[in-house]
Amino acid sequence: MFEPVRIAPSLLSADFMQLGRDVALIEEAGAGFVHVDVMDGHFVPNLTMGVPVVKQLKRATSLPLDVHLMISNPLEQLPWFLDAGADLVTVHAEALDAEGLARAVAAIHAAGALAAVACKPHTPTGALAPVIADLDMVLVMSVEPGFSGQSYIEGTEDKVARVVEMARAVGAAPLVQVDGGISLSTAARVAAAGADVLVCGNAVYAADDPARALADIAAVADEARLAALAAHKEVSPACLLS
Numbered sequence: 524m525f526e527p528v529r530i531a532p533s534l535l536s537a538d539f540m541q542l543g544r545d546v547a548l549i550e551e552a553g554a555g556f557v558h559v560d561v562m563d564g565h566f567v568p569n570l571t572m573g574v575p576v577v578k579q580l581k582r583a584t585s586l587p588l589d590v591h592l593m594i595s596n597p598l599e600q601l602p603w604f605l606d607a608g609a610d611l612v613t614v615h616a617e618a619l620d621a622e623g624l625a626r627a628v629a630a631i632h633a634a635g636a637l638a639a640v641a642c643k644p645h646t647p648t649g650a651l652a653p654v655i656a657d658l659d660m661v662l663v664m665s666v667e668p669g670f671s672g673q674s675y676i677e678g679t680e681d682k683v684a685r686v687v688e689m690a691r692a693v694g695a696a697p698l699v700q701v702d703g704g705i706s707l708s709t710a711a712r713v714a715a716a717g718a719d720v721l722v723c724g725n726a727v728y729a730a731d732d733p734a735r736a737l738a739d740i741a742a743v744a745d746e747a748r749l750a751a752l753a754a755h756k757e758v759s760p761a762c763l764l765s
């Protein structure tokens with residue numbers, strides 16, 4: 524059965540004075556998650572939003588909150604975000620050692636949320652190895668974390684394919700999310716490589732018609748995914764949809 528690619532618009536590109544409107548807009552447009560970029564000015568140079576915003580988002584939307592923690596001390600702050608209502612929490616592989624990653628994943632699961640680990644563009648996929656079998660999602664960064672509106676780093680799709688393979692080798696099938704520079708022109712490549720969730724900041728919120736942009740990106744991603752699956756299984760796309 525064919526699973527459509529999910530779009531996770533990043534609020535970092537929304538209008539902070541109109542956050543309620545901008546969340547409602549993506550909910551109506553069929554987003555799969557709300558992507559919340561939390562930055563501490565230390566792990567990354569930028570500072571963005573934190574726990575109070577997550578708490579208010581929880582009341583404002585029924586979409587799952589996908590909280591991307593770009594912070595140096597995730598083990599200390601995780602409980603705050605879990606209490607605030609995060610449904611899926613991503614910690615960075617560069618912020619913790621193997622034991623710390625395992626503790627973070629266990630704490631997220633103990634709170635009933637989904638756990639993900641992110642790796643920056645230059646971080647080898649081997650950093651995921653100690654926890655990949657326990658993850659609900661892997662986040663492959665396709666830009667250096669810190670800012671929206673950057674260009675997609677060419678070749679990230681190969682890393683996506685390696686992560687899918689690595690998970691399969693240990694009998695796991697976490698969702699694979701790609702974050703950074705995803706647009707109409709890059710979505711197909713990552714979807715064909717195996718991405719399940721696409722974060723889109725500027726490509727959605729800076730568009731003249733954000734709902735239309737979201738639908739168009741989802742459509743090209745689904746088409747690429749379907750074609751890749753069909754090529755792999757050597758069946759026609761129509762069979763996969765039935």
Ligand code: DX5
Nearest residue numbers: 668669671672703704724725
């Ligand atoms: C970057 C953030 C991204 C970013 C995506 O550090 O993690 O989520 O906001 O924005 P675009 O899609 O504009 O690259």
Ligand code: ZN
Nearest residue numbers: 560591702722
């Ligand atoms: Zn992000």
